[in-house]
Amino acid sequence: GAGVSQSPRYKVAKRGQDVALRCDPISGHVSLFWYQQALGQGPEFLTYFQNEAQLDKSGLPSDRFFAERPEGSVSTLKIQRTQQEDSAVYLCASSGGQRNTEAFFGQGTRLTVV
Amino acid sequence: LAKTTQPISMDSYEGQEVNITCSHNNIATNDYITWYQQFPSQGPRFIIQGYKTKVTNEVASLFIPADRKSSTLSLPRVSLSDTAVYYCLVALGGTASKLTFGTGTRLQVTL
Numbered sequence: 001g002a003g004v005s006q007s008p009r010y011k012v013a014k015r016g017q018d019v020a021l022r023c024d025p026i027s028g029h030v031s032l033f034w035y036q037q038a039l040g041q042g043p044e045f046l047t048y049f050q051n052e053a054q055l056d057k058s059g060l061p062s063d064r065f066f067a068e069r070p071e072g073s074v075s076t077l078k079i080q081r082t083q084q085e086d087s088a089v090y091l092c093a094s095s096g097g098q099r100n101t102e103a104f105f106g107q108g109t110r111l112t113v114v
Numbered sequence: 115l116a117k118t119t120q121p122i123s124m125d126s127y128e129g130q131e132v133n134i135t136c137s138h139n140n141i142a143t144n145d146y147i148t149w150y151q152q153f154p155s156q157g158p159r160f161i162i163q164g165y166k167t168k169v170t171n172e173v174a175s176l177f178i179p180a181d182r183k184s185s186t187l188s189l190p191r192v193s194l195s196d197t198a199v200y201y202c203l204v205a206l207g208g209t210a211s212k213l214t215f216g217t218g219t220r221l222q223v224t225l
Contacts (some may be wrong), residue, residue, distance in 0.1 A: 004157070031210065042201055042215030043158065056212060091157050093210075101148040101205035103213065105157025 002026075004106035006092050012112045013082045021077045021109045025094030032075050033103060034067055035091040043091055049075060082113045118202045123220040132189045134219050136202030139183050146208040147178060147185045150201045152218070158201060162187070165208075189221075197223045 005024040013019050025032050031050055035043035036059075045059040051072040060067070064082075069075040079086055089110050093103040120136040138147065148163040162169060164176040164185070175188040189196060199218040206212055 033210070033213075035215075040217075042199075042217050043213075045212050045214065048211055093157065095210040100208050101146050101163045101203075101210050101213075102160040103210040105159065107155070108157055 004092055004094055004104050006090075006106035006109050008109060009107065010110050010112075012114060015083060015113055017082050017113075018078065018080045019082055019111065021079075021090050021092075021111070023075045023077070023092030023106060025073065025075070025092070026096065026104055027073075029094035029096035029104075030072075031095040031103075032069055033093045033095070034075070034077050035093065035105075036061075037089045037091055037108070039088075046077070046090075079111075082111075084113050087111055087113045118204060118214075118216050120200075120202050120216070120219045122217065123222070125222045125224070126192055128193055128223055128225055129191050132192050132196075132221060132223075134187045134189075134200055134202070134221070135184060136187070137184045138202070138204050141182050141204050142206075144207045146205045147176065147182070148203050148205045148213075149174070149176065149187050150203065150213075150215070152199045152201065158215070161200075163205070192221075192223045194223050194225070197221060 007022045034046040037043040047067045048056040049069045064080045066078045089108040091108045093105040095103045118138045126132045149161045150158040152158040162176045169176045177186045201218040
């Protein structure tokens with residue numbers, strides 16, 4: 001596609017509910033990243049995939065957070081038993097362009113846990 | 115990880131040149147400096163990257179002194195549409211694999 005696509009754009013979940021956030025990276029991009037952005041803060045790294053391999057998951061805040069990219073393209077970030085502190089914008093990015101520090105970000109999914 | 119420090123906010127008038135300076139004292143030999151821009155309700159967008167000296171593209175210039183402990187992003191003749199948050203990052207090993215954003219500089223451009 002033309003850019004990184006994320007769905008849904010907005011998600012409201014009741015506390016304790018499980019949610020799944022989807023990311024469609026730019027076609028052919030090998031690297032895929034997930035970030036979490038709280039209001040008024042910069043994005044914080046969650047996890048990184050190279051193809052289907054999850055190379056770094058050091059930023060996942062708890063074992064309630066799980067990410068996968070089974071076929072090396074689309075990725076899903078799953079949050080189990082959501083809590084209020086999970087409310088944030090979840091950003092997905094992909095990389096594979098010529099400039100080696102350039103990552104292309106989607107518009108994000110705004111998750112609100114009530 | 116190399117931490118970056120940049121001003122929290124800056125104000126400018128339309129048509130002026132804006133320079134945002136960032137310090138990164140602990141930058142390692144293989145690290146690159148990269149800058150991103152973020153508008154409200156959008157994901158960050160890459161602006162420019164550099165290793166040393168000066169880099170220029172169609173959007174901005176990046177000045178990096180010899181010791182690489184700081185860098186300056188220069189935006190020529192800003193317009194209202196340049197109002198955004200600007201992040202200075204040190205990209206570990208020159209890759210995008212684990213970008214650390216910080217809180218950024220909120221630039222407000224007015225008439």
